[in-house]
Amino acid sequence: MAKQEEVKLLGVWNSPFVCTVKWALKLKGVYYENIEEEDLLYSKSELLLRSNPIYKKVPVLLHNGKPVIESLNILEYIDETWPANQMMPQDPYERAMARFWAKFADEKFMTSSFEAFAASEEEKQKKAQVAAVECLRFLEEHLKGKPFFGGETIGYLDIAIGWIAHWLQVWEEAGSMKIMDPTKFPSINVWMKNFVESPVIKDDLPLRDKMVLVLQENRKTLADFYKM
CATH class of the missing domain: 3.40.30.10 (Glutaredoxin)
Structure with missing residues (x-):
């Protein structure tokens, strides 16, 4: 640079x-x-x-x-x-698909997962969990047969939705609920482990215990803030 x-x-x-x-x-x-x-x-x-x-x-x-x-x-x-270590696929169709899945994860999966954590009512939490699990099914199917969403190495989509590999487990613990079942989503499970162990990723992950504590302390505030 x-x-x-x-x-x-x-x-x-x-x-x-x-x-x-x-x-x-x-x-x-x-x-x-x-x-x-x-x-x-x-x-x-x-x-x-x-x-x-x-x-x-x-x-x-x-x-x-x-x-x-x-x-x-x-x-x-x-x-x-910064063109070194290109993240986006070179093929126009693959780029379009990477953008689609990144937006899907942000707008559908993250929203439903966070709602499941922050929901103030049991019925709302269960509904959000069902929606989140359905999103994981789509992502599991898209990932099948690859170590990373980007192929053999971490790419744009892995970075864009990498929060799943760390934050999802934090929300599950803090919200006393479960979304990610390794037996139902084996490809996602392996990807999560591969992703967080990557040298590029593992040193820049927020401390899990600290995040859980902060979320538990602020769960009601967050639910009110996002009207959940």
Whole structure:
């Protein structure tokens, strides 16, 4: 990376979206300054509000002072800006499919999984669990026969949905519920283990016990905040 380039990442330590960006930067060998927000539920820094005035969320990548927002958008920006260790498939169809599955995991699977954790009513939790398990079935079928979603090595889709390999188990423990059954989803189970043991990934995973404790302490607040 050229010396005049300045890369900063605005985030919080336990955000799966922020971690996907950290993984991508590490995969590319890009040095960056990590800037932690203290408490997004109750306060946001002036830098964050200036950098992302529309959504007021992390992550925000600041590249030479220019903000790039939304995690999936940031991943593609990183891949195009620093071409080493290309994450996206070269084939146009495969690229389109990678984008589709990344969006599916964010909009369908993450939403239902987090709802299952945070739901204030048992009926709502069970409904969210059923929806999350159905999403896993689709992902299991898509992964079959491959060590990674990207093929033989970690690619864009692995990075984009890598939160499944760490955060899902945290939500299950903190919410006293179960979504991931290794016997039903053997390919996903192997992928999860391979992913978190990758040198690019394992040193940038938030401490599981700390995350569980924080989530348990803030479960009601989160449920109210997201109206669950």
